[in-house]
Amino acid sequence: MSFSLLSRASNLHLVEGKLYLLLRGTTALSLVTTLLLFKLLPTVVHLGVLLRWFSPDSSLEIGYIKVDILCSESGKQRITLMDQESHDS
Structure with missing residues (x-):
């Protein structure tokens, strides 16, 4: 674009x-x-x-982006990024 x-x-x-x-x-x-x-x-x-x-299961806030870090039982990490401005109401 x-x-x-x-x-x-x-x-x-x-x-x-x-x-x-x-x-x-x-x-x-x-x-x-x-x-x-x-x-x-x-x-x-x-x-x-x-x-x-930071701990293996934690939540960070970087500016307006929330980062969730979760560990599964197999030890693999899953990272979730969320734009807080679009989800906060």
Whole structure:
């Protein structure tokens, strides 16, 4: 979606060349970084449990996102992310 809007803005000459390239690169970097962070989240949580930063069954609040960390009987961890703004009424 953002690439389409950016391309349209460039075609209408609302964004000049250098700014277009900067915004396109920033958007691509943001997409890749977000995917990597979500891929690494279970590893970071597991490390946090091993280093006793938080308990195996805990709930963290990071900004407006609630992170629930639950351990199953097999020892595998399940991480649930919830956007609190959309669930609080």
